[in-house]
Amino acid sequence: MTGLKVESLKKHFTIGGGFLGGKARTVRAVENVSLSVALGSCVGLVGESGCGKSTASRAILRLEEPTAGRVTFDGIDVASASPAQMRRLRQRMQFIFQDPYASLNSRRSIRKTLEEPLKVHGIGDPAERRDRAEAILSEVGLPQDAMDRFPHEFSGGQRQRIGIARALVLEPDLVVADEPVSALDVSVQAQILRLLDDLRDKRTLSFLFVSHDLGVIRHFCDTTCVMYLGHVVESGPTQEIMDDPAHPYTVLLRQSSPIPDPANRVDPPRIAGEIPSPANPPSGCPFHTRCPRAFAECRESMPAAKEIAPGRQVACHLF
Amino acid sequence: MTALLDIRGLTTEFRVNGRWHAAIQDVDLSLAANETLAVVGESGSGKSVTALSTLRLLPQAGARIGRGEILFEGRDLAKLSERQMAKVRGNDIAMIFQEPMTSLNPTMTVGDQIAEVLMIHRGMSHGAALNEARDLLDEVRVPDPARRVTEYPHQFSGGMRQRAMIAIALACRPKVLLADEPTTALDVTVQHQVLTLLDDLKRERGMGVIFITHNLGVVAQIADRVAVMYAGEIVETADCTRLFANPAHPYTEALLRAMPRVDRRADTLEPIPGSVPSITGRPAGCYFAPRCGYARPECGHHPVLGPISGAGGSDHQARCILRAKAEEAA
Numbered sequence: 246m247t248g249l250k251v252e253s254l255k256k257h258f259t260i261g262g263g264f265l266g267g268k269a270r271t272v273r274a275v276e277n278v279s280l281s282v283a284l285g286s287c288v289g290l291v292g293e294s295g296c297g298k299s300t301a302s303r304a305i306l307r308l309e310e311p312t313a314g315r316v317t318f319d320g321i322d323v324a325s326a327s328p329a330q331m332r333r334l335r336q337r338m339q340f341i342f343q344d345p346y347a348s349l350n351s352r353r354s355i356r357k358t359l360e361e362p363l364k365v366h367g368i369g370d371p372a373e374r375r376d377r378a379e380a381i382l383s384e385v386g387l388p389q390d391a392m393d394r395f396p397h398e399f400s401g402g403q404r405q406r407i408g409i410a411r412a413l414v415l416e417p418d419l420v421v422a423d424e425p426v427s428a429l430d431v432s433v434q435a436q437i438l439r440l441l442d443d444l445r446d447k448r449t450l451s452f453l454f455v456s457h458d459l460g461v462i463r464h465f466c467d468t469t470c471v472m473y474l475g476h477v478v479e480s481g482p483t484q485e486i487m488d489d490p491a492h493p494y495t496v497l498l499r500q501s502s503p504i505p506d507p508a509n510r511v512d513p514p515r516i517a518g519e520i521p522s523p524a525n526p527p528s529g530c531p532f533h534t535r536c537p538r539a540f541a542e543c544r545e546s547m548p549a550a551k552e553i554a555p556g557r558q559v560a561c562h563l564f
Numbered sequence: 565m566t567a568l569l570d571i572r573g574l575t576t577e578f579r580v581n582g583r584w585h586a587a588i589q590d591v592d593l594s595l596a597a598n599e600t601l602a603v604v605g606e607s608g609s610g611k612s613v614t615a616l617s618t619l620r621l622l623p624q625a626g627a628r629i630g631r632g633e634i635l636f637e638g639r640d641l642a643k644l645s646e647r648q649m650a651k652v653r654g655n656d657i658a659m660i661f662q663e664p665m666t667s668l669n670p671t672m673t674v675g676d677q678i679a680e681v682l683m684i685h686r687g688m689s690h691g692a693a694l695n696e697a698r699d700l701l702d703e704v705r706v707p708d709p710a711r712r713v714t715e716y717p718h719q720f721s722g723g724m725r726q727r728a729m730i731a732i733a734l735a736c737r738p739k740v741l742l743a744d745e746p747t748t749a750l751d752v753t754v755q756h757q758v759l760t761l762l763d764d765l766k767r768e769r770g771m772g773v774i775f776i777t778h779n780l781g782v783v784a785q786i787a788d789r790v791a792v793m794y795a796g797e798i799v800e801t802a803d804c805t806r807l808f809a810n811p812a813h814p815y816t817e818a819l820l821r822a823m824p825r826v827d828r829r830a831d832t833l834e835p836i837p838g839s840v841p842s843i844t845g846r847p848a849g850c851y852f853a854p855r856c857g858y859a860r861p862e863c864g865h866h867p868v869l870g871p872i873s874g875a876g877g878s879d880h881q882a883r884c885i886l887r888a889k890a891e892e893a894a
Contacts, residue, residue, distance in 0.1 A: 293751035400839055430606040430778065432855075435822035435835035442832075457751065460781075460824035464833060487826055501756040502826045503781025507804045509827070510785055512760075519721045519754055 247319050248451055249282040249305070249338075249419055254314035256297070256304045260524065272524045274300040276475030276531075278314070279550075280453075282419065287445065287452040289466030289483060291459060291498070295520050297475040298455045302421050305453065306338055307331070318419070336366050339412035343424035345404035349396040355382070355407055356392045362415050377414060385410040386440060402433035406440065413444065421453045426461060438464060459502045463487050468556075471495045474523055474531035477550070481557030491559045494532045530562065538563060567594035567635075568772045569618070569657070569740050574632035576610075576617045578843065585843045586630065587613045588796040592869070595740065595772040600763070602775045602787035602804070604819075608840040610796040611776045615742045618774075619659055620649050636740070655685045658733035662745040664725035668717040674701070674728045675713030681735040700731040704761060723754035727761070734765065741766075744776045759786050780823055784808055789879075792816050795841055795851040798869060802880040812872045812882035814856045850885065858886055 254275055262269030275297040282288045290298045304311040307323055316323040318334055326334055342348035349358060359378040363369060369377065379389060385406040396404055405425060412420055425441070426434040438461065444450060456462050462469055463483055470480040471492065479492040490496045500511050518535050521527055527534050533543035542562050550558040571593040577584040588610035595601050603611045616622050618634055620641065634641040641652060653659075661667045669677055678700055679693035688696065694713065701709035704727040717725055726746060733741060743762065747755040763786055766773050775786060783790055787804040792813065800813040811817040821834040838855045841847060847854055849864040856863070862885050870888045872880040 293753065402839060430840075431780070431819055432606060432822050432836035433839060435824070435833040436837070438824065438833055439835050458824070459752075459826040463826050464824035464830060484829060497753055499826065501752040503752075503755075503779060503785050504825065504827045505780040505784045505808060505820060505823060506827070507784045507787075507808055519723050520751070 248284045248286075249453065250315075250317045251278060251280050251301075251305055252315045254278040254301060254304060254316065255312045256300050256309055257312045270524050272522075273475050273526055274523050275304060275311075276526075278470075278472070278475075278477050280470050280477065280480065282451045282453050284418065284451055285449050286468065287454055287466045289462035289469040290453060290455045290472060291457065291462050291469060292472035293457060293498075293520055295474075295523060296472040297523065298457075298472050299423050301472070302340075302423050302453060302455045306335075306340055306421055308340070332366070336415050337418045339415060339417040339420050341405075341408050341412050341420060341422040341425045344428055345401050345408055346396075346428075348408055349404060351396050354393050354395055355387075358396075358407065358411055359414050362411060366415060368415070381410045381414045384413070384444070400433075401429055402436055405429065405437050409437075409440065409444070413448075416448070418449070419451045419453065421455070423455045424457070425454075427456065427458065434461075441465065459487065459499060471498065474520065474526055476531055476547075476560060477558075478532065478561065479557075479559045480550075481554070485554070485557060491553060491557070491564065492532075492561050493536045493538050493563070497535075530560075566596070568597050568637065569593075569595040569774075570633075570635040571614075571618065572633045572635065574614070574617060574634065575630040576613055576622065577628055577630045579626045580844050584628070584630070586796060587627075587843055588617070588793075591632070591793075591798055593774070593791060593798070595774055597739065597772050598766065598770040600766060600773045600775055600786055600788050602777060602783040602790045603793060604777055604780060604783050604790060605793035606778055606819075606840055608795070608842070609793040611778075611793050612744055613796075614793070615659065615744050615774065615776055618742060619653055619657060621653075621659075651685075654681055654733075654738070655736045656738055657740040657742065658736070658738040659742040659744065660726070660729045660733045660746050662748050664722065664729045664749070665717065667729060668725060670717055673714055673716055674720065675715075678713075678728070678732050678735055681732055685736045696735070697731070700735055701728070704728075704731045704734070704765075706731075722750055723757060726750060726758055730758075730761065730765070734769075737769065738771065740772045740774070742774045742776070745778070746775075747782065748777070748779070755782070756785075762786070780808075780819060792819075795846055796843070797851065797883060799852065799884070800882045801869075802872075806874070806880055810874060810880075812880065812887050813852075813884050814858050815852045816882075818855075818857070850883075860886065862886075862889075 256275040258272040260270050261267045278301045292298045303309045305316055360374045363374045387406055426437050454466055466483045469483045469486045470477045473494050479495045490499045529545050530543045533539040548560045548562045550560045551564050553559050553564050574591040575586050575589045577586050591614055605611045629642050675694050675697045678697035682688045682693040682696055698709045698713045701712055706712050706727050747758050790804050790807045791798050791801040794815050800816045818836045822836055836855050850867050853859040853863040867883045867885045869881045869883045872882050
């Protein structure tokens, strides 16, 4: 199987413990995430803060060591890859960060920022590296005179373009983008989404796109995975999930997402409460504490993912 | 309908490198009781400065109200002394902010923070104020208010903190609530809860609410009327339904087209090229012209806010020379 495949990924953190640390507790940030990103496709990972979507995306690239589970890329096991294999894999799997202010080194010129990945991976001689950096800069829509300037001289949207250029300069096959447009204004957000659209068309790029915004996901992704408290609760083709959500949480998320149309004011079920802490997750189905349709079984056992339509999986006792 | 709050020709200036530049200019807004007016715009559009100027919360050094009146029940707030203004703040006009954690005091219990307002403005005793604080937390639908009143902000979740902020703001039963991006830091499901709460409270108390946001989706959910701001000016104002159905200003139209929507399939988004001009670098003529797809040579003249005719009342206005010409021709 080509592309990325993630099976039963788990990432737990330990907090507290040790001297003055109090009682050690386990934060179950990612409990059970399985997904696959085929070559050239774009998969969205959507959920509210604390659902584990960022941690999952980082664990997939081994920016955090996963606690359990299997991640393969073109059949190579990422967790057990030798250092040499991992270096080659890293070149093919790149990351775009959310905050264009924090993810660039303010003391490094754009030229250095863009040439460094090439240097690290031992690609080309200095002249070739310069050419590749210049080519990628114009591809992301920045002028060549940006090369010798520093991050503080750029606006948020321009910085995000630099972040994208840095990820793409290695010509990766897979880009994991963690909320790449959340920090931007609407007009600039659309510019960046358009840029990512264009880059996707021009190259053979797969995306794992993490976002909390269903509108952005709908625009950009072919397939969507909805996460809640470390679990993927629903996955399937984006359009089906948006137009006909199945899991009660997806329904709530969809109905709570504001639509710019006053004629369409919805009144979703007035459920109380917020996402529970992953340090103390509820028993059974993680959503039962807020679910308007929960029944006894939901409190006792975690429902397994069931296929309700081709390519469409839901983890809920109602199905 | 008489206006509760009537802002006329408000211009607020900041000093940048020794010169005064207008952050907002000639802003006219009026707010009636039991009305939600949404002020929408991108960062740098001047929407927060408008709210801060209304309550005179801008720093004394480096910022000043250049021109204009802020009439609240007939009194001009711009002319009040600081002592008189302190009585208005929290009592008649209250404000809630985007990030509840940085607006709450981490060393005081939530109950004490609500009670403080009541003790200062209404002269209540500590015990009576705490009782009232408990009732207020109940009113903003914080579960188990008797226990919550003794807890600290760090024990509250994001949504609960924003509810606590709302309780503080509502403690003295203000007639006007200024809400500056109150749900931006919240998740969508919690955002919806807070929007519903604000809407219910507005109805129950007949408050006027100025709701500042950058999110057109939120505007459509909560607003009665909308003012769209760009580069320190109001570029369009209309009834909420009308604004979304018939946007008259190219900027409003472009914003709607740039927003990815969850309810429909859009293959292409139409970004607005460029970015909002800085306070020191606004172009001559129409501020939006450099980014506008309809720009013509006549856009070199600065347009005024003019009426747009059409069904459903005449309070629809837009700041665009081309629209004004179309209106004249019709």
